[in-house]
Amino acid sequence: ASIVIGAPFSTSHFAERPFINSFALGIPFLTRTEPAVSKLNHECNNNDGTRSIRILHSPSHPAAKGTPRIVQAIKNLQNKGYAIDFVLIQGKPNREVLDEIAQCDFVVDQAYSDTPMAGFATEAAWFGKPAVVGGYGLDRLKPFIPEGMWPPSLTCHPDEIEQAIEYLITNSEARIQLGKAAQRFVREKWSAIEVAKRYLRIVEEDIPDEWWFDPRQVTYLEGCGQPVERSKEIICRMVKTFGKK
Numbered sequence: 752a753s754i755v756i757g758a759p760f761s762t763s764h765f766a767e768r769p770f771i772n773s774f775a776l777g778i779p780f781l782t783r784t785e786p787a788v789s790k791l792n793h794e795c796n797n798n799d800g801t802r803s804i805r806i807l808h809s810p811s812h813p814a815a816k817g818t819p820r821i822v823q824a825i826k827n828l829q830n831k832g833y834a835i836d837f838v839l840i841q842g843k844p845n846r847e848v849l850d851e852i853a854q855c856d857f858v859v860d861q862a863y864s865d866t867p868m869a870g871f872a873t874e875a876a877w878f879g880k881p882a883v884v885g886g887y888g889l890d891r892l893k894p895f896i897p898e899g900m901w902p903p904s905l906t907c908h909p910d911e912i913e914q915a916i917e918y919l920i921t922n923s924e925a926r927i928q929l930g931k932a933a934q935r936f937v938r939e940k941w942s943a944i945e946v947a948k949r950y951l952r953i954v955e956e957d958i959p960d961e962w963w964f965d966p967r968q969v970t971y972l973e974g975c976g977q978p979v980e981r982s983k984e985i986i987c988r989m990v991k992t993f994g995k996k
Contacts, residue, residue: 754770754771754953755768755770755771756770756771756772756773756776756953757770757771757772757773757964758772758773758774758865758866759772759774759892759895759964759968759969759971760865760888760891760892760969760971760975761865761866761975763964763966763969764966764969766966767966768966769963769964769965769966770963770964770966771953771958771962771963771964772895772896772897772962772963772964774866774895774896774897774900774901775897775900775949775959775961775962776946776949776950776962777900777940777941777945777946777949778868778869778870778873778941778946779941779942779943779946779947780870780873780874780877780937780941780943781942781943802834803834803835803836804833804834804835804836804856804857804920805835805836805838805854805855805856806825806835806836806837806838806855806856806857806858806859806916806920807838807840807851807852807855807857807858807859807875807880808821808822808837808838808839808840808858808859808860809839809840809841809843809848809851809858809871810839810841810861811871812976813841814976814977815861815863815975815976815977816860816861816862816863816976817861817862817863817885817909817912817978818839820862820909820912821859821861821862821912822837822839824912824913824916825837825916827913828913828916828917828920833917833920835920838851838855848871848874849874849878852874852875852878852880853878855875855880856880856919856926857875857880857881857882857883857919857926857930858871858872858875858880858881858882858883859882859883859912859916860872860875860882860883860884860904861884861885861886862885862886862909862912863885863886863887863909863974863975863976863977863978864884864885864886864889864975865886865888865889865892865974865975866884866886866889866892866902867884867886867889867892867901867902867903867904867906868882868884868902868903868904868933868937869884872884872902872904872933873902873937873941875933876902876903876904876930876933876934876936876937877934877937877938878934879930879931879933879934880930880933881903881904881905881919881926881929881930881933882904882905882933883904883905883907883912883915883916883919884904884905884906884907885906885907885908885909885911885912885915886906886907886908886909886975887908887909887971887973887974887979888971888973889906889907890906891970891971892971895964895968897961897962898961899940900940902933902936902937902941903929903932903933903936904929904933905918905919905929909978972986
């Protein structure tokens with residue numbers, strides 16, 4: 752390849768030469784129509800007149816997204832007395848997912864992410880809805896992201912997913928402000944036109960130095976899409992089968 756584009760903690764472990772950091776380019780999202788219903792807050796009142804918090808989770812792969820962990824966190828919070836209207840949607844057309852995003856207060860993207868804003872969180876951000884995103888190395892990833900290109904999500908360690916959800920439930924102003932920041936980011940930094948302009952710079956060999964990433968900087972080993980215990984199990988089995996070389 753003339754140019755390789757990759758993510759620091761996803762695709763760089765076996766790279767042998769520098770590549771373009773995908774975070775310098777962004778994830779474009781473009782919808783031709785707004786969802787059928789677009790609200791900052793849905794209407795779901797309880798018997799005492801208070802409003803439930805509507806939380807959406809839409810996993811493409813429940814095991815990889817940590818859905819059982821997220822569902823348990825929601826149940827724990829409901830048992831603590833929080834009025835939560837939890838929506839879990841799977842296997843539905845994207846149109847329906849976007850409509851659900853429009854009616855929620857915030858989304859829980861996943862528990863084992865290698866990016867603070869993957870596809871579903873990007874869609875939510877487009878409509879001003881913040882996302883809770885869990886991941887093992889997100890705090891260590893931030894120094895490798897070009898200035899101004901860190902996506903605004905509420906990130907946390909997988910073990911702290913319940914606390915992160917609780918924070919957005921109890922802090923309405925922070926929830927609204929994070930949603931606005933995420934929307935501004937994806938509509939300005941990650942718009943299809945802006946992302947295309949960056950790819951054009953690569954084609955024209957006008958590549959800023961800060962876009963390059965040296966894979967020798969990577970020390971992250973926890974992986975993505977599964978608990979760290981599962982990653983350790985797989986690595987141990989591979990070493991046992993193939994040796995250390």
